[in-house]
Amino acid sequence: MGEFKVHRVRFFDYMPSAIRTMAFNSQTERLAVARADGAVEIFNFNDNFFQEKVIPGQDGRATEALCWVGHRLFSAGLNGEITEYDLENLRPQYTVDAYGGPIWTISSNSQGTQLAVGCEDGTVKIFAILEERIQFQRNLNRHKGRIISLCWHPSSAQIAAGMTDMIKIFDAETGHATRRLLVDRAMGASKNKEVVVWSVGYLSDHTIISGDSAGKVQIWNGLTGTLVRTYLVTKWDVLVLSVSKDESSVIAGTSEGTVIQFQFISSTVDQHDKEWVRTRTFRNHSHDVSALAHTDTAVVSGGMDTQLVVRPLLDKVEKNTQESALRKIAFPHRSLVGCAKKAGLLLFQFPDRLELWKLGESEGHVCLMYPYFVCRFLQGEDHICCSALSACGGWLAYSTVSSVRLYRIQYNNTISINKVGTLARACSRQPVHLLCASDDGKWLATANTDCEIHIYNLHKMKLHCMVPVYNSCPTTIAIHPVTNNLISVHADQQIFEFSLVQKEYTQWSRRLQAQGLLSLWLERDTPITHITFNPKNPDHIILHDTYMFCIIDQSLPFPELNAVLWNQMTLKSLPVSQRIGQSHAFKICKSFQHLMCVSLLEDLSLVVVERPLLDIMSQLPAPVRQKKFAT
Amino acid sequence: ETAARLSSSKTAGIEKPAESFTLSLESSDDEAPEEVTFEDSKAAALRSMKQALDTARREKQLLKEKRRKRQELFQEQKKRKLLSADVLEEIDSASSNLKGKYTVTTVKERTLASFQQQVAEEFIRSRLYGPGTCRTTNNEMLSLQNKKGWNKSAAVQFVKKDWGTFRTSLRLMTRGSLLQLLQSSWCNVSSKDKKLKKEKKDFIFS
Numbered sequence A: 001m002g003e004f005k006v007h008r009v010r011f012f013d014y015m016p017s018a019i020r021t022m023a024f025n026s027q028t029e030r031l032a033v034a035r036a037d038g039a040v041e042i043f044n045f046n047d048n049f050f051q052e053k054v055i056p057g058q059d060g061r062a063t064e065a066l067c068w069v070g071h072r073l074f075s076a077g078l079n080g081e082i083t084e085y086d087l088e089n090l091r092p093q094y095t096v097d098a099y100g101g102p103i104w105t106i107s108s109n110s111q112g113t114q115l116a117v118g119c120e121d122g123t124v125k126i127f128a129i130l131e132e133r134i135q136f137q138r139n140l141n142r143h144k145g146r147i148i149s150l151c152w153h154p155s156s157a158q159i160a161a162g163m164t165d166m167i168k169i170f171d172a173e174t175g176h177a178t179r180r181l182l183v184d185r186a187m188g189a190s191k192n193k194e195v196v197v198w199s200v201g202y203l204s205d206h207t208i209i210s211g212d213s214a215g216k217v218q219i220w221n222g223l224t225g226t227l228v229r230t231y232l233v234t235k236w237d238v239l240v241l242s243v244s245k246d247e248s249s250v251i252a253g254t255s256e257g258t259v260i261q262f263q264f265i266s267s268t269v270d271q272h273d274k275e276w277v278r279t280r281t282f283r284n285h286s287h288d289v290s291a292l293a294h295t296d297t298a299v300v301s302g303g304m305d306t307q308l309v310v311r312p313l314l315d316k317v318e319k320n321t322q323e324s325a326l327r328k329i330a331f332p333h334r335s336l337v338g339c340a341k342k343a344g345l346l347l348f349q350f351p352d353r354l355e356l357w358k359l360g361e362s363e364g365h366v367c368l369m370y371p372y373f374v375c376r377f378l379q380g381e382d383h384i385c386c387s388a389l390s391a392c393g394g395w396l397a398y399s400t401v402s403s404v405r406l407y408r409i410q411y412n413n414t415i416s417i418n419k420v421g422t423l424a425r426a427c428s429r430q431p432v433h434l435l436c437a438s439d440d441g442k443w444l445a446t447a448n449t450d451c452e453i454h455i456y457n458l459h460k461m462k463l464h465c466m467v468p469v470y471n472s473c474p475t476t477i478a479i480h481p482v483t484n485n486l487i488s489v490h491a492d493q494q495i496f497e498f499s500l501v502q503k504e505y506t507q508w509s510r511r512l513q514a515q516g517l518l519s520l521w522l523e524r525d526t527p528i529t530h531i532t533f534n535p536k537n538p539d540h541i542i543l544h545d546t547y548m549f550c551i552i553d554q555s556l557p558f559p560e561l562n563a564v565l566w567n568q569m570t571l572k573s574l575p576v577s578q579r580i581g582q583s584h585a586f587k588i589c590k591s592f593q594h595l596m597c598v599s600l601l602e603d604l605s606l607v608v609v610e611r612p613l614l615d616i617m618s619q620l621p622a623p624v625r626q627k628k629f630a631t
Numbered sequence B: 001e002t003a004a005r006l007s008s009s010k011t012a013g014i015e016k017p018a019e020s021f022t023l024s025l026e027s028s029d030d031e032a033p034e035e036v037t038f039e040d041s042k043a044a045a046l047r048s049m050k051q052a053l054d055t056a057r058r059e060k061q062l063l064k065e066k067r068r069k070r071q072e073l074f075q076e077q078k079k080r081k082l083l084s085a086d087v088l089e090e091i092d093s094a095s096s097n098l099k100g101k102y103t104v105t106t107v108k109e110r111t112l113a114s115f116q117q118q119v120a121e122e123f124i125r126s127r128l129y130g131p132g133t134c135r136t137t138n139n140e141m142l143s144l145q146n147k148k149g150w151n152k153s154a155a156v157q158f159v160k161k162d163w164g165t166f167r168t169s170l171r172l173m174t175r176g177s178l179l180q181l182l183q184s185s186w187c188n189v190s191s192k193d194k195k196l197k198k199e200k201k202d203f204i205f206s
Helices: A188-192 A507-515 A568-573 A576-582 A613-617 B038-098 B109-129 B138-148 B165-172 B175-185 B191-198
Strands: A002-009 A019-025 A030-035 A040-044 A050-055 A063-069 A072-077 A081-086 A091-097 A103-108 A114-119 A124-129 A134-139 A149-152 A158-162 A166-171 A177-182 A197-202 A207-212 A216-221 A226-232 A238-243 A249-254 A258-266 A274-283 A289-294 A298-303 A308-312 A327-329 A337-340 A345-349 A353-358 A372-378 A386-389 A395-399 A403-411 A415-424 A432-437 A443-448 A453-457 A462-467 A474-479 A485-490 A495-499 A530-534 A537-544 A549-553 A586-589 A595-600 A605-610 B004-006 B021-023 B203-205
Touching: A019 A063, A019 A289, A019 A298, A030 A063, A030 A289, A072 A103, A081 A103, A103 A149, A114 A149, A158 A197, A158 A207, A166 A197, A166 A207, A207 A238, A216 A238, A226 A274, A238 A289, A249 A289, A249 A298, A258 A289, A258 A298, A337 A386, A337 A595, A345 A386, A353 A395, A432 A474, A443 A474, A453 A485, A474 A530, A495 A507, A530 A595, A537 A595, A568 A576, A568 A586, A613 B138, B038 B109
Parallel strands: A002 A605, A063 A103, A149 A197, A197 A238
Antiparallel strands: A002 B203, A019 A030, A030 A040, A040 A050, A063 A072, A072 A081, A081 A091, A103 A114, A114 A124, A124 A134, A149 A158, A158 A166, A166 A177, A197 A207, A207 A216, A216 A226, A238 A249, A249 A258, A258 A274, A289 A298, A298 A308, A308 A327, A337 A345, A345 A353, A353 A372, A386 A395, A395 A403, A403 A415, A432 A443, A443 A453, A453 A462, A474 A485, A485 A495, A530 A537, A537 A549, A549 A586, A595 A605, B004 B021
């Protein structure tokens, strides 16, 4: 069938940014995640946890807290600013300086009418949430130290604020501090070290739950101001808490990388005497957990190891199903690598720069991979949204939140780069997250986060048609260079082929839908982020996710429902004459991981850009030192 | 380059109008992209490190300066009550002499804000990573995992030579020495890679 030389590329130093904080919107089932570089990502929990939107970061934004108010998203950070995001155009809508110094925490009241922020200068500031903006109302009484965490009481009448060595309960109306809860410092040697209350929760029955730097989770009676119960859960810090919507469960994230669950349950049969009891411990992270979200069915966590983990609660979902599986999202759901197939060039996208590399030539069977560095494009304060490189390597484009830039590159003995222009960004209703053009330059396909795919005729400069909307977001699209069919793969792993000329799904696509994709294909938990084609064999569609790449051969039959999906090793062991009987359309290779990009050059060599997770882990900040037996 | 205008006409029969876009040459004050060789990128890395140290030193100076000025202001305020009349007189007469001999500078607001931000970031850093926080290295943690895992293997440092520095040295090499290195030992970095090197580099599909 095919023999490919492989360029194995491991010099893309992609480093994901730590997860600082997250917020779940139960109305829309969207999770907003803020990273240390200021980027905000939106995951759709209704569509296979697809990372549908990414708002690039900015130097100095230092986001510390996120907050949903209805469909609106706010963040606050150490730069002292509150930002509201435009989720249609994927950029900050406006920023407001709170004039309180760095902001540590932000929270809205249950009616969505007021925002409270905790500031470095010791004030809790209240802002009114108006239709298109927020407006400063007043400060609560000033405290002598920084306000690290806060939480509104569901009635909006009180605010609990976590600081150093204490928690204060403020009357939201008068601004007076009505109660002071003194938090014990750590025992032993750390007695002189102040204890920081990193997180607080405030329940309807006036129970206050706190997590602090001494490793304690404490339960307080907010009415009497007394301590009810203390749990020492870690030697290090409890960095974050999250309370479930029904207030029956609380989760705590620690610097050890554990997430501990507490549930409000009764030890007796008759359900009286309910109390907060420590129940489960989840160990899904190698580094500090600094962000948590408690949904109705799952515990979502993130932190310094940069991975987003969704751990379904087994008493809320059906066991041993796709629904109950642990999900770890470690890589972006879009491609950061561009490949100029004719020129053998690779474009790597970083938040603050682009790197252009030239792949080496091969001699015989040996791939001499002496890649060399061509040039770097430095971006300023605003981080890069997306980038593209033409097949010939002569054109390079990239965009930020404010502009799109186009460069012409000429390669002789030296390289000359000329900036062609800057386009101002046009405003559109829903963000277009995928774009591809046909090789002959006649067609342009775009996909947006409303799951719409539009086809434009570039010769006539008008909209050609819209592909029927499929209710899972497309994760990648491509136009076949010979047939001009559009291939789309979606977040739920479905594949479609649409004829641009006939304006309808192709026969192959209808047959695939009728047959159905194998469950092993559908249960893959990373999206397909790139499609490419074989210039010598038009039947091939080459696509990949993080853990495998696959060549779909459209001339071969689909696998039967009871067939083995990964059958390459089996086929190799069979004599050639017997292979035909067992062959099916999906040729999968799992030898290379973790895949950032798989592309096919004009000379039929495969380019495989890998970023092993181990390489990422080696450059993370220091984890805590755990003393393990016999080590 | 001439400015090109590409715009779409109204599309008959389709609800959503196509977006129009223009491509024009604008003068802007953005920097042109850099063209960097291996030697340059090494120099750039050293330069940025030096810059970071300089910035830190400068911020320290700023803080010192701020404290000194505040101290001076307090002293001044103490004296002011007794000298107010004299001071006013002096200022009155001096103002006419000062014309043209003084300059007004606006202190950049961002300096104070970014300083406060640095203090806040330093607070987090010292609480989580400062003395007494009992941290280890990623190397050690992964080695422990290797030893305790199902497939016990050697400590990570042993398995992966030049941990972390391999990538950096690769970038800073000249093309010639890079070629030599790759021809001799490209896949010798980890035992896992060794295994893959033994298999044919070509991938065959059946």
